[in-house]
Amino acid sequence: MTALETPDTHPFDWLPTPQIVAASNLTAFLHKVGLPDYEALLARADADPAWLMQQVFEFCDLRFYKPYTRLLDTSDGIEWAHWCVGGTTNIVLNCLDRHRGSAAWERTFLVWEGEDRAEQRALAYRELDAEVCRLAGALRALGVGRGDVVALWMPSLPETYIAFFAALKIGAILMPLFSGYGPAPLATRLRDGAAKVVLTADGTWRRGQFVAMKPVLDLALADAPEVQSVVVLRRLGASLAASTQPVGAAPMQSGRDHDWAALVAAMPPELATEPMPAEAPAILLYTSGTTGKPKGCVWTHVSFLGSMVTRDMHLCGDFKPSDRWFFMSDMGWMVGAMCACIPSYFGASLLVAEGVPDYPTTDRFWRLVAEHRVTYLGVSPTLVRGLMRHGDAEVGRHDLSALRITCSGGEAWTEAPWRWFFEHVCKKQVPIINISGGTEVGGCNFTGTVHHPMRPGSFAGPALAVGADIVDDDGHRVARGQVGELVLRLPNIGMTKGLWRDPERYLDSYWRTLPGLWVHGDYARRDTDGLYYIVGRSDDTIKVSGKRTGPSEIESLLTATGRISEAAAIGVPDDLKGSAIVCVCVPMPGVAADAALERELAAAVETGMGSSYRPRRVLLVSDLPKTRNMKVMRRVVRAVYAGSDPGDVSALVNPESVSELRDRLAR
Numbered sequence: 041m042t043a044l045e046t047p048d049t050h051p052f053d054w055l056p057t058p059q060i061v062a063a064s065n066l067t068a069f070l071h072k073v074g075l076p077d078y079e080a081l082l083a084r085a086d087a088d089p090a091w092l093m094q095q096v097f098e099f100c101d102l103r104f105y106k107p108y109t110r111l112l113d114t115s116d117g118i119e120w121a122h123w124c125v126g127g128t129t130n131i132v133l134n135c136l137d138r139h140r141g142s143a144a145w146e147r148t149f150l151v152w153e154g155e156d157r158a159e160q161r162a163l164a165y166r167e168l169d170a171e172v173c174r175l176a177g178a179l180r181a182l183g184v185g186r187g188d189v190v191a192l193w194m195p196s197l198p199e200t201y202i203a204f205f206a207a208l209k210i211g212a213i214l215m216p217l218f219s220g221y222g223p224a225p226l227a228t229r230l231r232d233g234a235a236k237v238v239l240t241a242d243g244t245w246r247r248g249q250f251v252a253m254k255p256v257l258d259l260a261l262a263d264a265p266e267v268q269s270v271v272v273l274r275r276l277g278a279s280l281a282a283s284t285q286p287v288g289a290a291p292m293q294s295g296r297d298h299d300w301a302a303l304v305a306a307m308p309p310e311l312a313t314e315p316m317p318a319e320a321p322a323i324l325l326y327t328s329g330t331t332g333k334p335k336g337c338v339w340t341h342v343s344f345l346g347s348m349v350t351r352d353m354h355l356c357g358d359f360k361p362s363d364r365w366f367f368m369s370d371m372g373w374m375v376g377a378m379c380a381c382i383p384s385y386f387g388a389s390l391l392v393a394e395g396v397p398d399y400p401t402t403d404r405f406w407r408l409v410a411e412h413r414v415t416y417l418g419v420s421p422t423l424v425r426g427l428m429r430h431g432d433a434e435v436g437r438h439d440l441s442a443l444r445i446t447c448s449g450g451e452a453w454t455e456a457p458w459r460w461f462f463e464h465v466c467k468k469q470v471p472i473i474n475i476s477g478g479t480e481v482g483g484c485n486f487t488g489t490v491h492h493p494m495r496p497g498s499f500a501g502p503a504l505a506v507g508a509d510i511v512d513d514d515g516h517r518v519a520r521g522q523v524g525e526l527v528l529r530l531p532n533i534g535m536t537k538g539l540w541r542d543p544e545r546y547l548d549s550y551w552r553t554l555p556g557l558w559v560h561g562d563y564a565r566r567d568t569d570g571l572y573y574i575v576g577r578s579d580d581t582i583k584v585s586g587k588r589t590g591p592s593e594i595e596s597l598l599t600a601t602g603r604i605s606e607a608a609a610i611g612v613p614d615d616l617k618g619s620a621i622v623c624v625c626v627p628m629p630g631v632a633a634d635a636a637l638e639r640e641l642a643a644a645v646e647t648g649m650g651s652s653y654r655p656r657r658v659l660l661v662s663d664l665p666k667t668r669n670m671k672v673m674r675r676v677v678r679a680v681y682a683g684s685d686p687g688d689v690s691a692l693v694n695p696e697s698v699s700e701l702r703d704r705l706a707r
Contacts, residue, residue, distance in 0.1 A: 102345060108126050123318065155246070171309075185211065204216070216323070234266055273300040405427060406438040563578055584618065589653075607626070624661055
C-alpha cells in the first residue's frame, strides 16, 4: 500500500493532501536519509536501530555535553540495552538551555488558566528558566544532589512545570505522582522510590471546591519517614505560617516543611545545568500493577527525548515549533512529561488548565481550545466519550479553526466517538494522529503519520526501530486480519531501564512470556490495506466458544446505538462457552436506565456479533472506573464482578464508581 490511495479504491475517512505531505517533518527527514516513504524508512530503521537514532539525533539536534562513543550496546542482551555509551547530556540542556540567546527565549512557553477563568498566567522561556534556576538552587540548599529522588505531587499549575525541570537540572531523579492520590498510595510510592524531598501545593480547585493536598501528604509521610523535606506552594495565596489558616491548609512541621516562595526568594535566577550520563535515571514514573505494588518505570536523560519527543511526535506526529500543545492531563501520568518536554524541546508553547474539562461550564474544554488558539490537541477516547454526552452544540459554538493536528492515545477507540470527534472537532479535515505505547516503553509501539490515510482508530503502522509485530501464542507472526499479541523484537531507546529496584519483576513482566520478545500486553491486528489497530489489553480480551475478540468490538456496537455514552465489556467464566460477556454501560443523559434499555443493548450485541455473544448481563451505572488520564479500568470491573481483589486501584479518579458497581451487582 502506498501512503496515498484514492477513496474510489479504498474508503478511507481521511486522506493526506499533497500540501500536508510536502510540508511535513517526515518528508524533510525522508529527504535527509534518502528514502522514498515511511515503509522504506521503517524497514531500514528496524534493520539498524542505531542508524535510525543517529539520524534522529542529527535531524532534531539532540545535544550532548560529551559525545557518546557508542550509540547502542546490546552485549548484556536486548533486555538491558545501553544507549549513547560514554555520552553526557541533560533533559534541561535540550528543553531549556538550548533556547538561550535564540528567538524562542522571549516567546511564551506556558499559558495557564485556573478553574476560575479570571485566573490566567503566562511564562516566557526566559521567565521559566529563571524560576527553574531558583527552585533548583533551593533544592540544592536542601541537600538534593545527583541521583536523589524528588517527588512531584502537584496539580496543574505553572509551578508544576518549574518543578519538573528544576529537579532534572541538578541531576536529581524526578518522581511525578498523581495529584488525586490518597495517603496510602502516596506512602507506597514515596517509600518504594526512596524520595528525599516532596514538592507539593496546599491544594487545588476542582469543580468549585478547594481540595486540600497538604493534609493528605502529612498522613502519607507518617508512613514514609525517609522523606527529609517538603516544599509547599501556597495555591490559596495566604501564608501557611499565619495564625488563621486558610481552608485546606495544614500546619507546617518545623525543620521538614518549607514555604516555596520564601525558599526560592533568595536564590539567583541563573544556575548551570548538571551534565549527566546519557543513561542516568531522570524520571521515575509509576504505572499500576494488575496485582501487588505498582511498577516503577525508569526513563533516562536520553531515552524519553530520543523516543517520544523526537522520533515519535516530531517525525511521525509532525509537531512543529509554531504549535501550541494542549493535552489535559495530570503530571502524574506519562502525558504530563509529554506536555513538559515536547513543546519546550522545539521552542513551542503549552496550554495548561487546572480543574476538569466540563466545569464550570460543560463546554469549557472547547472554549479553552478556541480562546487559546490551540493548534495541536491531545485527547483520549474516554475524554471524547464524556464530552459527547453534552451534545454537538457544545463544540459548534466555538471557533476551532486554529487546530492543525489532533492526537489520541491511552486506549483503543470505538467507532462512534472517533467519528463524532472527526466530524465535529476535526471537521473531517484535521487528521487524528493515533499513538499507542506506554510508560514502560517511554514512547510509541504503533503510530500515525500525516502521510497515511486514516480509518476509525487506525494507526499508520509500527513506530520506527522498535520491531513491533503481531504474533500468536507461540511467537509466530499472524496473517493480516487476525488478532494477535503485540510484541517488540528490538531494543527500543525509550524502554524502561528495568523496574525500580526490581529487575526480576521487569523480566517476568515483559520478557519471559515469549523469550527474546517484549510482550506489551496489547492485542492488535492489521487490516488488508496495511493499517494497524489495537484491539484491547491482553487481559481484557474475551474468548467466546473458541473465538477471541477485543472488548472494543463489543463496545463499538453498544455506543453505536446512541443510547449510551460509555461501555466496558468484560469476559466472565462460562462452563459451555469458556467465557460469557457482561456489559457495564453508562446511559446518555435523558435515557432511562431501565430493563428495556438493558434488553436493547443486549440485542445490539447479539445482532452485531452473533447469538453466542449475547451478553449474560447488562449493568447500567452512572460512571465507569477510570484513571486520572481517563482510561477505563476494565480489570477493575472484571474483578468487582467476580468478587476478587481488583489490584492497585490507587490511580482511580472516581473510586465511588467501584462502590456503585458493587451495589448494582448486589441487587
